[in-house]
Amino acid sequence: MSDPVDLRTARLVLDQPTTADVDTIAEFCRDPLFERYLTTPWPYERHHADMYVEQYVPNGWQTGGESTWALRLEPGSPLLGVVGIRSGSGEIGFWLGAPHRGHGYMPEAVRAVIAWAHDGGMPGVDDLLWRAAPGNRASASVARATGFRFTGEVDPTFLDRSGQPTAAWIARRGRSIDHNAAASWAAILEWPS
Template identity: 45%
Template sequence: MEPVILRTERLELSLPVEADVDAIYAACQDPGIQRYTPVPFPYERTHADGFVRQIPKDWEAGQNLTWGIHEAGALVGTIGVYRVDGMGNGELGYWVAPEARGGGRLVEAAHAVIDWAFSPDGLGLTRMEWRAVVGNVASARAASRLGFRYEGLLRQALANTKHRDDGWIAALLVTDDRMPQPWPVLED
């Protein structure tokens, strides 16, 4: 699959490139990103280099599709559709650098990715999942604003190099209205 560039009013979603390595490395020093995402720990600059080199290969395979979230040319996060199975399913995943959090960038980027992933001209997905470590309230709030429906708890299902955790799972179907959803695990 060829990489796709997506644009919103203020963001460009495109493959991270070598010039983004320093920004990726810096963002992945954040304790929240290290705690709640599957990045290696400790996160070294070589990990960022390898990540950027792997992304075009993943696009070619069509299973893990990552974009860099760029604002005014600077990388402020990453977002992707992962575990694309060829049967209409995928999983939304993301992180945003600490200095870029707030201001709706993530939700703006996610709308563009979801629109493309559900489109027949994109992936043509039927179902998109979202998963997060229990306690990652910021990610859960974003997913609920995007219209994901909370589906439950995955016991000890999420693991990274440092932790094995219970996870929240939610999903969005192509037929869902994408209106913000109340979740029983969030205090609204």
């Protein structure tokens, strides 16, 4: 059991999603990319956002099962996106609202969450896991930028929104920085190693 903590980066405040964010969450989660790449409910409706803010996020903190943050430019400002990490598996997940993509916010936020987890915020979690639906290059770019090593596509690894096993891109990151990790992404991101 743990209490929510706020994190700060050079440009961001990571705090808790609130009821004031519900309409924004519902709007962002209606993005067609969410249908294609995420396991959020589809079609995404306001009641899903209500349940997420009022039940899912607080329950994750209370049970210690998952820690979730809203990304903001300053305290009380509009929500930009969300990042979370699960205890046990160390799986990190995130999304950013369409108007806020391309500014480097998510790698900055993910680095803060990694540091928090490795600095004792999530005891027992040394190795972190990232996974995404194949083709989710934006998410893969964030994972690459934050030091994850791409390990390949594994089939099946998680359940899609209909409950069916599906393939996933997988990457892992330990406590220490692997300076060769970036090269592991060349095949799917078409970057030179």
